[in-house]
Structure formats: structure tokens, C-alpha cells
Amino acid sequence: MTLGRAFSVAVRGLDGAIVEIEAFITSGLPSVNLVGLPDAALQESRDRVRAAITNCGSEWPKTRLTLALSPATLPKMGSVYDLALAAAVMSAEGKKAWERLEKTVLLGELALDGRVRPIKGVLPAVLAAKREGWPAVVVPVDNLAEASLVDGIEVWGARTLGQLRSWFGGKAQLDARVDAPQSAPDPSADLADVVGQTHARYAVEVAAAGAHNLMLTGPPGVGKTMLAQRLPGLLPPLTYAESLEVTAIHSVAGLLSDSTPLITRPPFVAPHPTASVAALVGGGSGLARPGAISRAHRGVLFLDECAEIGAAALEALRTPLEEGVIRLARRDGVARYPARFQLVLAANPCPCAPADPRDCVCGANEKRRYLGRLSGPLIDRVDLRVEMHAVKTGAFAPEEGETSAAVRTRVAAAREAAAERWLPHGFRTNAEVSGALLRRKFRLDAKAMDPLRIAVDRGQLSFRGLDRTLRVAWTLCDLAGRTSPGLGDVTTALSFRQAGSVR
Amino acid sequence: MNDDTARAWAYLSRVAEPPCQDLAELVAAVGPVEAADRVMCGKLEGRLVDETEARRRIDCAAKDLEILTGLGGRLVTADDDEWPLLAFAAFGGCGARQRPRSHPPMVLWAVGPGRLDDVAERAAAIVGTRASTAYGEHVAADLADGLAGRGVAVVSGGAYGIDGAAHRGALAADGLTVAVLAGGIDVPYPAGHAALLRRIREDGLVVTEYPPGMRPARHRFLTRNRLVATLAGATVVVEAGARSGAANTAAWAGALGRAVCAVPGPVTSSASVGCHALLRADAHVVTRAEDVVELVGRAGELAPDEPRSVSPLDGLEETERRVHDALPARGARTLDEIAVASGLPAMQVLGPLAVLELSGLVVSRDGRWKLALR
Numbered sequence A: 001m002t003l004g005r006a007f008s009v010a011v012r013g014l015d016g017a018i019v020e021i022e023a024f025i026t027s028g029l030p031s032v033n034l035v036g037l038p039d040a041a042l043q044e045s046r047d048r049v050r051a052a053i054t055n056c057g058s059e060w061p062k063t064r065l066t067l068a069l070s071p072a073t074l075p076k077m078g079s080v081y082d083l084a085l086a087a088a089v090m091s092a093e094g095k096k097a098w099e100r101l102e103k104t105v106l107l108g109e110l111a112l113d114g115r116v117r118p119i120k121g122v123l124p125a126v127l128a129a130k131r132e133g134w135p136a137v138v139v140p141v142d143n144l145a146e147a148s149l150v151d152g153i154e155v156w157g158a159r160t161l162g163q164l165r166s167w168f169g170g171k172a173q174l175d176a177r178v179d180a181p182q183s184a185p186d187p188s189a190d191l192a193d194v195v196g197q198t199h200a201r202y203a204v205e206v207a208a209a210g211a212h213n214l215m216l217t218g219p220p221g222v223g224k225t226m227l228a229q230r231l232p233g234l235l236p237p238l239t240y241a242e243s244l245e246v247t248a249i250h251s252v253a254g255l256l257s258d259s260t261p262l263i264t265r266p267p268f269v270a271p272h273p274t275a276s277v278a279a280l281v282g283g284g285s286g287l288a289r290p291g292a293i294s295r296a297h298r299g300v301l302f303l304d305e306c307a308e309i310g311a312a313a314l315e316a317l318r319t320p321l322e323e324g325v326i327r328l329a330r331r332d333g334v335a336r337y338p339a340r341f342q343l344v345l346a347a348n349p350c351p352c353a354p355a356d357p358r359d360c361v362c363g364a365n366e367k368r369r370y371l372g373r374l375s376g377p378l379i380d381r382v383d384l385r386v387e388m389h390a391v392k393t394g395a396f397a398p399e400e401g402e403t404s405a406a407v408r409t410r411v412a413a414a415r416e417a418a419a420e421r422w423l424p425h426g427f428r429t430n431a432e433v434s435g436a437l438l439r440r441k442f443r444l445d446a447k448a449m450d451p452l453r454i455a456v457d458r459g460q461l462s463f464r465g466l467d468r469t470l471r472v473a474w475t476l477c478d479l480a481g482r483t484s485p486g487l488g489d490v491t492t493a494l495s496f497r498q499a500g501s502v503r
Numbered sequence B: 001m002n003d004d005t006a007r008a009w010a011y012l013s014r015v016a017e018p019p020c021q022d023l024a025e026l027v028a029a030v031g032p033v034e035a036a037d038r039v040m041c042g043k044l045e046g047r048l049v050d051e052t053e054a055r056r057r058i059d060c061a062a063k064d065l066e067i068l069t070g071l072g073g074r075l076v077t078a079d080d081d082e083w084p085l086l087a088f089a090a091f092g093g094c095g096a097r098q099r100p101r102s103h104p105p106m107v108l109w110a111v112g113p114g115r116l117d118d119v120a121e122r123a124a125a126i127v128g129t130r131a132s133t134a135y136g137e138h139v140a141a142d143l144a145d146g147l148a149g150r151g152v153a154v155v156s157g158g159a160y161g162i163d164g165a166a167h168r169g170a171l172a173a174d175g176l177t178v179a180v181l182a183g184g185i186d187v188p189y190p191a192g193h194a195a196l197l198r199r200i201r202e203d204g205l206v207v208t209e210y211p212p213g214m215r216p217a218r219h220r221f222l223t224r225n226r227l228v229a230t231l232a233g234a235t236v237v238v239e240a241g242a243r244s245g246a247a248n249t250a251a252w253a254g255a256l257g258r259a260v261c262a263v264p265g266p267v268t269s270s271a272s273v274g275c276h277a278l279l280r281a282d283a284h285v286v287t288r289a290e291d292v293v294e295l296v297g298r299a300g301e302l303a304p305d306e307p308r309s310v311s312p313l314d315g316l317e318e319t320e321r322r323v324h325d326a327l328p329a330r331g332a333r334t335l336d337e338i339a340v341a342s343g344l345p346a347m348q349v350l351g352p353l354a355v356l357e358l359s360g361l362v363v364s365r366d367g368r369w370k371l372a373l374r
Helices: A045-055 A082-094 A122-131 A141-147 A161-168 A198-210 A224-234 A240-252 A277-281 A311-315 A318-323 A364-372 A404-425 A435-439 A446-457 A463-480 A487-494 B003-015 B021-030 B032-041 B047-053 B061-071 B085-092 B116-121 B134-149 B162-172 B191-203 B218-231 B245-255 B270-280 B289-296 B318-326 B335-342 B346-358
Strands: A003-012 A015-026 A031-035 A064-070 A104-106 A136-140 A154-158 A214-217 A300-303 A325-330 A333-338 A342-347 A384-387 B073-077 B107-111 B123-127 B153-156 B177-180 B205-208 B234-237 B259-262 B362-365 B368-371
Touching: A003 A082, A003 A122, A015 A082, A015 A122, A031 A045, A045 A082, A064 A082, A082 A104, A082 A161, A122 A136, A122 A141, A122 A240, A136 A141, A141 A154, A154 A161, A198 A214, A198 A224, A198 A384, A198 A404, A198 A463, A198 B335, A198 B346, A214 A224, A224 A300, A224 A342, A224 A404, A240 A333, A277 A311, A318 A325, A404 A463, A435 A463, A446 A463, A446 A487, A446 B346, A463 A487, A487 B346, B003 B021, B003 B032, B003 B061, B003 B073, B003 B107, B021 B032, B021 B047, B061 B073, B061 B107, B085 B116, B085 B218, B116 B123, B116 B153, B116 B205, B116 B218, B123 B134, B123 B162, B123 B218, B123 B245, B123 B289, B134 B153, B134 B162, B134 B289, B153 B162, B153 B218, B162 B177, B162 B191, B177 B191, B177 B218, B191 B205, B205 B218, B218 B245, B234 B245, B234 B270, B234 B289, B245 B259, B245 B270, B259 B270, B259 B289, B318 B335, B318 B346, B335 B346, B346 B362
Parallel strands: A003 A104, A031 A064, A104 A136, A136 A154, A214 A342, A214 A384, A300 A342, B123 B153, B123 B234, B153 B177, B177 B205, B234 B259
Antiparallel strands: A003 A015, A015 A064, A325 A333, B073 B107, B107 B205, B362 B368
């Protein structure tokens, strides 16, 4: 038999498609033709596969060899097909129809000496194989922990091409599935470390409970970054489905750790202020790769010095903030990455940013323009805004603040209450709830609405600001364990609006 | 009303000193023409003989009517549409019956575009001493102006002092004003008010129950006062001395079931002694036209609350006040410092601070709060 066949997976975005790989040996001058829209890395795979096959003691065909990857119109990228190409060639050359080969999806890159090297995007590939009904998948042994996260499919880890060949013949064993340990919360970032700043601390707690976006402003060194880093620690751990979503994105981005591949804690992503649009939302030639916002999916995206970030990059955040997903169209197609993240913005009050705001030397215009760069539509999606004050002697206070663990319990209870309340309306957190629903069906009693009505009448609060305040008021009431927000909740919610601004 | 009837009414108006209840009963029984005949021929019985004996031979009805026509006036009797029947019905009340001369008029001599029944529907009397002070005249004019602006007719006696100020105030506001005279319609009394009375005849209404040429006399003023009180829904005494005709009008108003009002004045002013006496006797205190409109106007036409001087801190809740007081006069404080100063938990300080900020009492800057400069 001069035709060999193996299967692999092409990962596009977070979706995978099964790719059939055929090797055909025919008479003619020795040559290798690779067809099926390969990119440069895949073209080079001919040389890797040839060396690896030779070095593990198999024969390389001495006549003409055609390698085809189908579907032929699907552009294929990277080194993930090495293992499947090698298996197809060995099957064709040896004229063997291994039963195991027919039922297995192969993923992995080959070294010249026949070792199997780790690759990116194993999790989405394995998920795709499982979804397509394949019974088994072989991955590089270094990716075994990641692949083991998927239940309901046989997962094997291959160390070398020779080992794999023996396994096809039933003469050797591959490494079996391993149990991945759960990632633990980062113990170094505890809310107890933040001293003073009660308003901002409370804002972080409220943000965690209601999934509200948060903006912190204040002079340098008052703890903006510190607080933002502690926000993920207050969020409840991800559910299994959420973990898989998040892990798949990180897998495609090649960011998983070997020991604890499953991400069970909400991620914290803090891109540098100079980050480009592509770095932030994803991009790249061919098919777009996930950016910071997708890596922050189900977690926190922290934009420090947000006033220094380019306007284009900030504006690009608007659609994902609204839809929780980003679609990126590039030459090879449209990639769709989930991006439901919680945004935390931090900024200095002005460009010079002295430790004490009174020492500021900026002109009034300069100051106004600085934070004015944040566009209205973006700011509208930030429910909580807190101005932090420079810490004075209170910073040396001996007592500690409340610990993250204590706050986490409250946050979890509040989130549960909110999820139960909004379940019939298709929302999960207070931040997602539409303004119309808040103002009509879940309208507060007249007394509680009074300060809002007065503020709107006086032109101190816009209608969007009203909706934001209502959302925060619901979160405050959830945190306090009440059934509906009272006057106190509404007025406290008002304290989280931007000072001296109508928005 | 044909000429015979008019002449009969004019004759009857003069023949007895009004109000003469016996004559009114005779007219009601046999009609004005027949009654005038009987009086003229002396075919009378009982007290009526004495009451009419002195003047029954004086017949100047035609001349009187000529004078009235010359002024552009008319006779108003119970047979006319214009007759304010409801207002005069008050004389039948139990309070009024105990007073002497408590009878409705028989004939009214009226000059002016105003209609009596319209006037009586929505009117207030402003009365007071002739020896008024500048304060009293100012208040009277002010009240009259306010009442006129709210469509209330101002009724008074056309005298010097408060009465004159009230008439002038109403006229200045293009309102309706009514002068009820204690003498004939052609006798401008006091003479110094001749011009004022002419203006009232042109724009308002001058009314009397005395035939032309009749001189005002002390007892006629007291009799006239009952008409002032009955035509108005409320009588306001602006200034009155210890002995004053205004007190008599107020007494008539009380007896007729009308509201009695008094304007308080300086306790050292002798011109306000009568007002204070009325106030002690449960008269309404009146300081603005709105207060009077509330008494004489339609149901529900209530006076707004007196404007009160307000402090920005008035509407604040207890906790908001505490948070406000916790802020120093100068300098800003952080949330935790405010919490310590107010004795409230920091989380409960946030809400009040937001409310204070929205009401402009507190400003937040750089994460601190301070009192707004006022």
C-alpha cells in the first residue's frame, strides 16, 4: 500500500477543525510535494519529518512523495502537523494499516532526532477532536497535563516518534493521562496589605461583587496598582466551563504553565500603557491571535496610566466591553475570541503627578486634557470611580485592613444573590443589567429614588449616570444582604460617580 | 321697570328713614305703586303712620330720578336681576336678627358699570379709621392692589384715610371697587373725595340706599356699615382706634356671618388699638392679600405658605448633618478622618457625603472632602 493516512487538528482562533493528512508514494524521481495551503513553518516540516523518520530507524521513501493536507482550502500554519505527517509517511512506506492510527488524532512538533516537542493550542485542539467524536488523541508529553483537562477522550503523551510507532504496532505504551493540580490564589496579594483608602477599598469590593468596571485616580504611590492587583483575589474561582474557556485562550497564546495548566483563578492582565491596538485586542498577520483583552477573559484587565494609552487602543475596547467578544478579520479569516473582562483603569490626576496634588505644576488646560482623553463612551461603561488621596500618617497605622478571604465570602454571597435575581432576565451580574430593566421592572421606591431625581433635575447626573448608580446600588444592597436597595444604598452609590462631572 | 314703578320706588325710598321693615312688608304685600299711593294718601295703620308722617307729602321722585339719570345711574330693587339676594339673605340669620336695623335695603341707588350681584359674589371690605397712619394706608393700598389683581372687588365707605387708600389701590390695579355712601348719590362726601368718587362711578360702583340730596348723618354711617359688611365676604379692618366706625362694620360682619379680619399694627400705635382688640376677640390675622382671598375666594383657593428664610442645611437628614458638622471650617479631610470625627462607620459616611456634594455643601478634591465656600 502506497497510501498512508493520519489525522490532526487545525486550530483557528479557538475553534479546531480536523485535518486529514495523506501521504502518497509513487514512482518518479525522489522529491517531496506538500500541498494544502501550508505556511512557512509547515513547509519546513518536510525536512524535520524526514530527519526524524530517518533518525528513529524507519525508511524515507526513495521515490516521489506527495503529502496532502485537507480540507485543501483551509490555510494551515505551524508545526503541529509534524507528528501526523510522519505517521502518514511511515504508514505509506511500511504499507501498514495500523488500527490505532486510524482512530487517533496526532498533535506535535518533531525534533530532528525524533523527539516530540510541545506545541501551542493543545487544549482547543483536543476539545475539537472530542467534539468531532474522535476516541483518542496523542499529544507531546510536555502538553499531556493540558490535554488531560479534557474528559471523555483518550489522551496519550508521546516522547519520541519511535515510541509512537511502537504504540501503533501495539508493542509499547505511551504516557497516560495525568491529573493537573489546581492553581492556587496568589497569597502575596492580600487586601489586608492596603492601609487606609477606605473608599477605594470599598470600591474594589463592590467591583468584585457586581462585576463593575472601576477607575481609580490619584497621585502616584497611593496604591492604585496594589488595589487593582487584589481585585482578582476577591473574585470567586472560575467554574469548570469557564476555566476551560480561559485555559484554551492561554493555550492558543502559548502562556500555560507546565505544572498547573488549568486556570481556575480569574486572570489578571496588565498590559503596558504603550501597548498597541493589536497587543490589546489581538491581531497579527494571517489569522489574528488573542490580545490582552482575551487573555483577561473572565478576569481583570488592568490599564495602568490609562491616560497615557493611545486613543485608538482605548476606543478599540468599546465593542468587546459591550459584547464580551472580539472578532478580528485578517487575511486567513475571522477569528473570534471571547473577551468578557472586568476593566480597571488607573490614572494620575495630571501629567506631572506629584506626591501631593497641591504641588502640581500643570496648567489648567493640560490637566483637563489629560483625563479628558478617555472618551465618553468608554467612561460611560465604568460604573465606579474613585479619587484616592495621598496617604499621610495613617499609613503607619499598626492595624491591618480586612483580609481578602473575609471580603471574598461577602462577594461570593452577593454574586449568588445577584445571579439568582437576574436569572430570568439572562444576566449574571449587576453590571450587565440593562438600564430599562432597572428603571421599570426593578424600580426602587420613591424615597430611595429621591436623591437621584434631584440630581438629575439639577443637571448633576445624566440618565446614563442614573443607570450606573442604580446598578451600583443593587450591588451595595447585595453586599449588605438586603433584598432591595434603600436610600442609604443609593446615596452611597452616588459617591462612586465622578466628582464634579455630569456624566 | 316702568316710570310709574320707578317713581313709586323713588318716593318710597325717601318717605321713611331706611331701613324701614314695616314699609318693606307693605311693598312686598301690595307692590310699590299701590304702596306709594297708600302712603301718599295716608291710608296706613300702626307704626307705619308715624314712620312716614313727616315726609309723606314730599314728592320729588321725578326730580330724584332725573338726577339719577343725569349721573347715569339706576335704581336697584328686589325685582331686578342685579339684586344680590343671597348676600342680603344674611340679614335673616340668627346673629343678625338680634341687632337693631338689621334689615336688607328696600331700594338701592347705584351708579357705575359694576353689577351688584357680581360684586357680592367675590368681594372683600377694607375699612378703617379716617385718622390713618402712613403704615395703615400703605397696607390698605397693598391689600386692595393684591385683591384687585386676584379678581376680588374691594368694598369700602369712600371716607378719608383707610377707605380712600383702599379705593385708590383697587383703581390703580384696574380692579373693581365699590363705595357704599351714607348720603345721597349726588352728595360727594367727604367733599375732598369728590374726584375719587367720580372715578369710582366711572370704573366701579357707587351705591347708597338714601335718595339724592340726603345729607350723611352719624346714624346713617352706622346704618350704611351694615351694607358694606353684607356685600363683602370678609371685612378687613386695617387700622382702627379704640372708638371707630370700622369696629362697627366688623361687628356687622361678625353678626352677618362674614369673616372678620384685622391687620396687626405696632402695639404703640393708637390707630391699631381697635385692630388688636378684634384680634384678641378671634378675628383672622391678615398680612397679605392671599390671606383674604383664601376667605372670600372659591373653595380650595388657598394662600401659599408664608415665604420662610431657609438655610441650606434645612433639608438634611440627621446623618448628613453629622457628616457636615464633622468637616472643619478650613481644610479637607479623608473619608477615615470624617468617619472618626462624625462617629459613623466609614461606609455610612459615603452616602451622606455624596448627598452633601450634590447639594453643593461639600466639594471633593483629590479624594478628600471639604466644606464648600459660601
